[in-house]
Amino acid sequence: MLGFDxxxxxALFLFYPLLIWARFLWRGRGGRMILPHAVWAGDEFxxxxxxxxxxxxxxxxxxxxxxxxxxxxxxxxxxNQREEIHLSRGIDIMIxxxxxxxxxxxDFPPGNRFDAARxxxxxxxxxxxxxxxxxxxxxxxxxxxxPLTSDYAWLLDRLDEIELRxxxxxxxxxxxxxxAILHLSDSSAGEKVILLLTxxxxxxxxxxxxxxxxxxxxxxxxxxxxxxxxxEGAPIExxxxxxxxxxxxxxxxxxxxxxxxxxSERSGGRYWRTDSPGTLDVVFQQLDALEKVERWIxxxxxxxxxxxxxxxxxxxxxxxxxxxxxxVLGEIP
Numbered sequence: 534m535l536g537f538d539x540x541x542x543x544a545l546f547l548f549y550p551l552l553i554w555a556r557f558l559w560r561g562r563g564g565r566m567i568l569p570h571a572v573w574a575g576d577e578f579x580x581x582x583x584x585x586x587x588x589x590x591x592x593x594x595x596x597x598x599x600x601x602x603x604x605x606x607x608x609x610x611x612x613n614q615r616e617e618i619h620l621s622r623g624i625d626i627m628i629x630x631x632x633x634x635x636x637x638x639x640d641f642p643p644g645n646r647f648d649a650a651r652x653x654x655x656x657x658x659x660x661x662x663x664x665x666x667x668x669x670x671x672x673x674x675x676x677x678x679x680p681l682t683s684d685y686a687w688l689l690d691r692l693d694e695i696e697l698r699x700x701x702x703x704x705x706x707x708x709x710x711x712x713a714i715l716h717l718s719d720s721s722a723g724e725k726v727i728l729l730l731t732x733x734x735x736x737x738x739x740x741x742x743x744x745x746x747x748x749x750x751x752x753x754x755x756x757x758x759x760x761x762x763x764x765e766g767a768p769i770e771x772x773x774x775x776x777x778x779x780x781x782x783x784x785x786x787x788x789x790x791x792x793x794x795x796x797s798e799r800s801g802g803r804y805w806r807t808d809s810p811g812t813l814d815v816v817f818q819q820l821d822a823l824e825k826v827e828r829w830i831x832x833x834x835x836x837x838x839x840x841x842x843x844x845x846x847x848x849x850x851x852x853x854x855x856x857x858x859x860x861v862l863g864e865i866p
Contacts (some may be wrong), residue, residue, distance in 0.1 A: 614836075624664045625664070627728070633701070635762075710749065759807060759816055
């Protein structure tokens with residue numbers, strides 16, 4: 534935010550209308566005249582060419598703008614930056630996102646399930662501050678995409694790089710949870726949470742979700758699970774990289790709700806099922822309200838003076854206007 538140490542100097546701008554009137558409108562002011570011979574037209578001083586007229590206008594503009602910036606410099610401009618310092622630890626949250634084939638089902642208009650989940654994660658992070666958040670994705674395998682970080686912009690960049698089916702077409706929920714637990718196990722935060730978004734039944738990987746839930750409970754990690762997909766099924770479109778064609782079909786979501794509810798409640802978390810963008814938004818709002826902790830925050834304001842750069846810019850503009858009138862217009866004092 535821009536601020537000023539000596540704003541009283543702005544009173545000089547009150548004289549600008551008078552000075553501009555005296556410069557351009559007061560015909561009987563007398564005194565010494567400055568004659569730009571390059572614009573001599575025989576019986577009066579007017580530009581003989583269009584480009585000379587533009588030079589006259591430009592030189593006047595540079596002079597008045599430059600002088601205004603110099604007045605601004607007298608007022609002591611500075612950039613004030615307010616910084617929030619978190620004195621207490623927030624929540625450590627690991628987001629576990631399904632990127633298997635079925636997440637391409639298009640029952641979350643205008644996009645598919647994966648796009649809807651990604652959009653909601655964007656909105657979720659916009660409402661957080663002071664928390665460390667990481668990202669794990671899974672298909673047939675699981676992969677850490679982003680370790681716990683408070684740099685949400687960097688995390689969202691990693692999220693936006695992900696494409697469906699990069700880790701296979703199957704659904705290894707247990708492996709996704711285990712990867713997240715591994716990176717939360719050493720956390721010193723008072724609250725540790727896993728947010729699981731999936732539309733499938735666990736059918737791959739070496740570790741079952743029930744075992745992962747018991748492991749999470751031993752580390753004090755709560756699992757919040759969101760099952761995505763309508764019970765009636767949905768159309769699906771998948772790009773086939775082998776044939777460069779688009780595969781179209783219809784998919785019926787048949788994930789194990791009993792399993793997802795069990796692993797959530799066993800770890801002290803909660804389970805929701807969503808079948809539309811609206812209900813998904815409501816779920817994220819409830820989740821955001823559930824996982825809040827009281828934080829101690831200190832504010833610090835720092836100032837960076839910019840009067841030197843203002844003097845340099847204003848002086849450069851005034852000097853450029855002088856060069857225009859002497860070298861281009863050929864003024865003779």
